Amino acid sequence: MAYKSRIVQIFIFIITNFFLLLIIDSASSQNILTIESRSDPATPEDCSNRWIHIRNLPSRFNLDLLTNCSDYPLFDDFCPYLANHGLGQKTHIRSRSWYRTDPLLLELIFHRRILEYPCLTDDPDVANAVFLPYYAAIDSLRYLYGPDVNSSFQHGMDLFQFLRSDEPGIWERNMGHDHFLVMARPAWDFSQPLNNDPPVWGTSFLELPEFYNITALVPEGRPWPLQEHAVPYPTSFHPQNLTYFEAWIQRVKRSRRTSLMLFAGGGGIGSAPNIRRSIRNECENGTIKNNISSSSSFNIVQRNGVYSKLCHIVDCSNGICEHDPIRYMKPMLQATFCLQPPGDTPTRRSTFDAITAGCIPVFFEELSAKTQYGWHLPADKFAEFSVFIPKEEVVFKGLRILDVLMGIPRSEVRRMRQSIVELIPRVMYRRHGSSLELRSKKDAFDIAIDGALQTIKDKLGDTLEH
Numbered sequence: 001m002a003y004k005s006r007i008v009q010i011f012i013f014i015i016t017n018f019f020l021l022l023i024i025d026s027a028s029s030q031n032i033l034t035i036e037s038r039s040d041p042a043t044p045e046d047c048s049n050r051w052i053h054i055r056n057l058p059s060r061f062n063l064d065l066l067t068n069c070s071d072y073p074l075f076d077d078f079c080p081y082l083a084n085h086g087l088g089q090k091t092h093i094r095s096r097s098w099y100r101t102d103p104l105l106l107e108l109i110f111h112r113r114i115l116e117y118p119c120l121t122d123d124p125d126v127a128n129a130v131f132l133p134y135y136a137a138i139d140s141l142r143y144l145y146g147p148d149v150n151s152s153f154q155h156g157m158d159l160f161q162f163l164r165s166d167e168p169g170i171w172e173r174n175m176g177h178d179h180f181l182v183m184a185r186p187a188w189d190f191s192q193p194l195n196n197d198p199p200v201w202g203t204s205f206l207e208l209p210e211f212y213n214i215t216a217l218v219p220e221g222r223p224w225p226l227q228e229h230a231v232p233y234p235t236s237f238h239p240q241n242l243t244y245f246e247a248w249i250q251r252v253k254r255s256r257r258t259s260l261m262l263f264a265g266g267g268g269i270g271s272a273p274n275i276r277r278s279i280r281n282e283c284e285n286g287t288i289k290n291n292i293s294s295s296s297s298f299n300i301v302q303r304n305g306v307y308s309k310l311c312h313i314v315d316c317s318n319g320i321c322e323h324d325p326i327r328y329m330k331p332m333l334q335a336t337f338c339l340q341p342p343g344d345t346p347t348r349r350s351t352f353d354a355i356t357a358g359c360i361p362v363f364f365e366e367l368s369a370k371t372q373y374g375w376h377l378p379a380d381k382f383a384e385f386s387v388f389i390p391k392e393e394v395v396f397k398g399l400r401i402l403d404v405l406m407g408i409p410r411s412e413v414r415r416m417r418q419s420i421v422e423l424i425p426r427v428m429y430r431r432h433g434s435s436l437e438l439r440s441k442k443d444a445f446d447i448a449i450d451g452a453l454q455t456i457k458d459k460l461g462d463t464l465e466h
């Protein structure tokens with residue numbers, strides 16, 4: 001224990017001082033950026049309408065929260081994943097771009113990345129948006145899994161009181177409409193109605209009228225989005241320069257796809273009919289059919305001469321895949337379609353792992369992606385890069401996923417894969433401190449910031465009109 005807490009202390013010392021250095025340094029680094037962009041007219045750094053002020057919060061709202069990373073009785077120790085400013089440890093010593101990333105640390109990843117955003121301002125009065133570096137999901141753990149479970153409606157009150165008492169003018173200027181933050185868990189975990197007695201699940205952060213005006217970036221929104229907008233879950237891929245990024249893209253393009261479809265996940269074990277159960281059934285039966293020469297699937301395999309497997313299941317039960325991307329990335333590189341059935345909630349990080357591997361996602365619910373990630377995955381383009389099979393058709397009407405996927409012509413599959421490869425930069429969080437060439441590609445963070453700025457602009461426009 002002592003050893004562990006010492007490691008955490010050292011880490012916090014490093015991160016704090018690094019943040020301080022960056023903050024102290026920000027005036028000069030902005031100069032450097034401006035000079036560089038001036039000398040390169042192809043990438044003018046135009047900050048108009050894009051200024052962001054990072055609200056100065058006491059460390060109890062962010063860095064202090066990391067000290068308890070091993071202390072939540074019902075929640076796994078997440079201390080190991082704090083490394084590299086929330087990207088986690090590299091998967092192995094010589095790994096270039098792959099880390100053991102835990103999606104809970106998206107708040108840390110955003111915090112680190114926004115420190116190198118080119119249009120930061122110290123003056124809240126000229127800012128178009130105010131970022132709150134609050135680790136909301138990490139702070140929620142004490143309500144979700146800790147001693148404060150019975151006061152989950154208080155999550156966020158301390159923050160609100162701080163915002164209203166310390167330099168209250170920053171909030172009052174636009175009544176919080178220009179404030180945004182990241183909350184690294186599905187919005188469900190923060191939207192327990194205030195009058196639930198006893199509490200069922202979640203904190204009430206997003207239900208508090210105090211926070212109705214803010215914009216929250218979450219990995220999964222509610223079906224009726226209110227304050228929140230969904231952004232991609234972080235995958236394990238965080239390249240730091242163009243060489244590493246392009247090396248991966250080449251690997252994705254060249255990879256031989258020997259499985260028709262792949263499911264990486266758990267569930268579907270029980271007897272209750274659900275989409276995961278159906279997938280398991282099909283995969284088990286599909287393998288059998290593969291061995292019977294008279295079956296239709298066998299014939300298709302023969303005719304195309306490509307797939308050695310119709311269905312591949314990577315069993316990720318008990319969280320064994322979570323911090324071990326090799327387990328599923330290799331099979332995803334070798335599959336044409338990656339199934340994305342809903343689990344406890346409609347969305348999955350695996351959707352973004354699949355896109356990163358060039359594996360065409362198959363969705364069974366609109367809520368799994370299409371109605372969520374509009375900034376990153378344009379809703380009107382879904383047919384170009386994904387397959388949609390309503391889960392009811394599969395679970396209750398006997399539609400076979402294999403039949404649908406085998407019915408897609410190979411030329412169409414090739415086009416879809418090209419579209420998927422083009423999406424890879426949009427869903428990746430590149431490593432902080434990346435090379436300038438890689439920074440010229442918009443990644444998931446850049447697109448999220450653009451989206452937040454636009455949302456805030458629209459809201460302020462509306463507020464002024466009324």
Ligand SMILES: *[C@@H]1O[C@H](CO)[C@@H](O)[C@H](O)[C@H]1NC(C)=O
Binds near residue numbers: 071
């Ligand atoms: C960390 O846990 C200790 C007790 O284990 C508690 O006293 C302290 O308030 C916690 N700190 C934070 C920031 O939650």
Ligand SMILES: *[C@@H]1O[C@H](CO)[C@@H](O)[C@H](O)[C@H]1NC(C)=O
Binds near residue numbers: 146147148149198
């Ligand atoms: C929360 O409230 C329930 C019901 O009143 C009680 O059984 C439980 O012990 C409380 N939990 C904590 C951590 O105080």
Ligand SMILES: *[C@@H]1O[C@H](CO)[C@@H](O)[C@H](O)[C@H]1NC(C)=O
Binds near residue numbers: 175176209210211213
């Ligand atoms: C939210 O904005 C509305 C006006 O749009 C304002 O009346 C209200 O007081 C604001 N809420 C907070 C907590 O500032």
Ligand SMILES: *[C@@H]1O[C@H](CO)[C@@H](O)[C@H](O)[C@H]1NC(C)=O
Binds near residue numbers: 241243244435
């Ligand atoms: C990318 O980084 C690696 C390791 O630092 C280096 O060897 C390589 O030359 C870099 N590529 C570019 C284009 O900067």
Ligand SMILES: *[C@@H]1O[C@H](CO)[C@@H](O)[C@H](O)[C@H]1NC(C)=O
Binds near residue numbers: 282400
């Ligand atoms: C797969 O096999 C199971 C049992 O072997 C059977 O209940 C199920 O109907 C089969 N499903 C399909 C789609 O053939």
Ligand SMILES: *[C@@H]1O[C@H](CO)[C@@H](O)[C@H](O)[C@H]1NC(C)=O
Binds near residue numbers: 287288290291
């Ligand atoms: C199908 O064939 C493979 C190898 O040809 C064999 O390992 C597997 O057990 C067979 N499956 C069934 C269900 O017969």
